[in-house]
Amino acid sequence: MSASSTLSHLSLSFSSSSFIHKPKFLYPITNNYYPNSVSLSTTTRICASSSSSSSQLMDPFLSKTQPPIPTTVDVDLGDRSYPIYIGSGLLNQPHLLQRHVHGKRVLVVTNNTVAPLYLDKVVEALTKGNQNVSVESVILPDGEQYKNMDTLMKVFDKAIESRLDRRSTFVALGGGVIGDMCGYAAASFLRGVNFIQIPTTVMAQVDSSVGGKTGINHHLGKNLIGAFYQPQCVLIDTDTLNTLPERELASGFAEVIKYGLIRDAEFFEWQEKNMQALLARDPNALAYAIKRSCENKAEVVSLDEKESGLRATLNLGHTFGHAIETGVGYGQWLHGEAVAAGTVMAVDMSYRLGWIDDSIVKRVGDILKKAKLPTTPPETVTMDMFKSVMAVDKKVADGLLRLILLKGPLGNCVFTGDYDRKALDDTLRAFCKS
Ligand SMILES: NC(=O)c1ccc[n+]([C@@H]2O[C@H](COP(=O)([O-])OP(=O)(O)OC[C@H]3O[C@@H](n4cnc5c(N)ncnc54)[C@H](O)[C@@H]3O)[C@@H](O)[C@H]2O)c1
Numbered sequence: 001m002s003a004s005s006t007l008s009h010l011s012l013s014f015s016s017s018s019f020i021h022k023p024k025f026l027y028p029i030t031n032n033y034y035p036n037s038v039s040l041s042t043t044t045r046i047c048a049s050s051s052s053s054s055s056q057l058m059d060p061f062l063s064k065t066q067p068p069i070p071t072t073v074d075v076d077l078g079d080r081s082y083p084i085y086i087g088s089g090l091l092n093q094p095h096l097l098q099r100h101v102h103g104k105r106v107l108v109v110t111n112n113t114v115a116p117l118y119l120d121k122v123v124e125a126l127t128k129g130n131q132n133v134s135v136e137s138v139i140l141p142d143g144e145q146y147k148n149m150d151t152l153m154k155v156f157d158k159a160i161e162s163r164l165d166r167r168s169t170f171v172a173l174g175g176g177v178i179g180d181m182c183g184y185a186a187a188s189f190l191r192g193v194n195f196i197q198i199p200t201t202v203m204a205q206v207d208s209s210v211g212g213k214t215g216i217n218h219h220l221g222k223n224l225i226g227a228f229y230q231p232q233c234v235l236i237d238t239d240t241l242n243t244l245p246e247r248e249l250a251s252g253f254a255e256v257i258k259y260g261l262i263r264d265a266e267f268f269e270w271q272e273k274n275m276q277a278l279l280a281r282d283p284n285a286l287a288y289a290i291k292r293s294c295e296n297k298a299e300v301v302s303l304d305e306k307e308s309g310l311r312a313t314l315n316l317g318h319t320f321g322h323a324i325e326t327g328v329g330y331g332q333w334l335h336g337e338a339v340a341a342g343t344v345m346a347v348d349m350s351y352r353l354g355w356i357d358d359s360i361v362k363r364v365g366d367i368l369k370k371a372k373l374p375t376t377p378p379e380t381v382t383m384d385m386f387k388s389v390m391a392v393d394k395k396v397a398d399g400l401l402r403l404i405l406l407k408g409p410l411g412n413c414v415f416t417g418d419y420d421r422k423a424l425d426d427t428l429r430a431f432c433k434s
């Protein structure tokens, strides 16, 4: 279904200062955290389409005799469309990767934490039964502080030394930092080579690997240099999450919760019932949460790839969160932790404006606590710090600080600069000691 033909199905309203977005997935609600096994023919999907044979994953006979078929979410972007494969053990299925490798040369970009865990496995998946392909790798230092031009140059150094040509494929193996950096390298090396994402954090699996935003930081700000560049495929092997530190796991759940709040109330209700299973890394619960998150993100991206309106709603809690990240210093709080506290603040403000009822405020606080995420900013971040960071935030235009706020029943939000300034001040006062 094309993006234009789907717009008529959506309840979207645009105005100069606000953007209202209502959800449209119609999934059956179930207490079972494995609702993939519910027939997907009962699902209404727009743009992002999924196919699943997850029931086969559960079948002990099938799992012994043939590899499980992954759940697939398609990102519909015309001739740049691509599949997201989701499931357990996918790195043991070489054909999934190999069918998307163009040319005979591959460069895997990873870091010194992820390489010892998964690099051999990925090289094997790329080369097994496929002797024509040669794989190089570049192992970067781990950390957001290395998401910069110097580190990017190491990728180009390796690519040039290895005489990679335009028909080579770059593979990002790691979290969002590696995905963003490798994607930008792929977008610019020889003016663009093929690109595959193998995200290994929840954050990367539910958010950063989907949608084609790539880039690096400048010392004056995060993600200021980059490109929109879509991969050939995203391969999510949920088994990689078994080695992820607990804090990183929970941080990713902040983005999962975000999808429920901005556009998918039924998904939020599912999370309320299954947060324990997610924290326990139940593979079926993880696969479902990742799938549903990718569907939500894929649909938003399909409708608004370059962020002219709808895509901005993915930033719920991020303007407050950005102020927290800046205030405490990057690296002190994880991104998802700052987004969690930021989401509580955005929800508080929505309530003060009279746009949501108090039951939503309570449910948001409860689910974030269940996910072991913070619900208040650190005391060191003052009102002035919030105001100054938010004032230079990229969402300021024509003097209006546009925010994503909840409005109406659960699962609805607006992107707007049209709100009573007093509500913002009251929220900041309520959450800041000084
Ligand atoms: N492009 C986008 O649309 C988008 C969206 C959201 C976030 N981002 C970017 O993503 C980055 C954050 O991503 P992140 O949260 O994945 O951080 P990250 O990439 O720094 O990964 C977090 C930590 O987990 C480690 N790690 C990764 N996979 C692991 C595994 N399976 N087992 C053990 N350790 C593992 C990493 O080495 C790192 O130490 C930021 O730079 C942010 O700007 C981009």
Ligand SMILES: [Zn+2]
Residues within 6 Å of the ligand: 207, 255, 318, 335, 339
């Ligand atoms: Zn985020």
